Amino acid sequence: MNKLNRIYKSYLILFSIVLSFSSCVTKQEVVYFQNAKDFETMVDTDTFEAKLKIGDIVSIYISTLNPALAQPYNIIMETGAAGEAVNYIIDIDGNIDYPVLGKIKLVGLTTEEAKELFKKKFKEGNLLKDPVVIIRILNYRITVAGAVNSPGVYPIENERVTILEALGMAGDLTIKGKRENVMVIRDQNGTKTVSRIDLTSKEVFNSPVFYLTQNDYVYVEPNNSAVSGASGDSRISTIITITSFLLTTALIFVTRN
Structure with missing residues (x-):
């Protein structure tokens, strides 16, 4: 026995x-912001605003006190009982072809800058007085893949999202996701850049890819x-x-x- x-x-x-x-x-492989101190204050000085890119789809709506004057700029496409507003794709040269105004270069501008550009053109052409211009990016989405719980493509409605929020949408990293080497692939008008971010350090907040732009691709590498x-x-x-x-x-x- x-x-x-x-x-x-x-x-x-x-x-x-x-x-x-x-x-x-190990614990060091999975804990976020390990060098952050208790009650430490980090002020966000980033004034990030998404900039329009080649291939972006934008909606543009013009409003004035006299709706009839704005009607030529708000084209409605007949799609049955209810019409649908026409959207615009920024072409390879960075332009859209807009009613009355013709070619307008939008690439590289924020939506606020684009609004001011439209107002300036309406004023210079003596076309509209004090118009309200509303511009939205319709294809603002990010992709999260790799060692996360819910990989996929996520639409962003407010045109502003951090990498932490994006990973939260994807259900956070799995226990086997490599937190110190998360990759962000960004397409900027045909030029692709690759950046890496370390979630275990508080320096993540100072990363140039902390705020994601439209169509960014986030990849979480599996750990050893x-x-x-x-x-x-x-x-x-x-x-x-x-x-x-x-x-x-x-x-x-x-x-x-």
């Missing part, structure tokens, strides 16, 4: 070691635990199978003797 107990204890120890190697993630786990699952299974075989063989031997 003593031999049996020793064999049983040895099996439990070996099995525990195998399990510990299969789920090895996930990579080794994926390739090592079969090895762990094999070890457990062999251990079970050896234990069974030992039990048979002890029983017979």
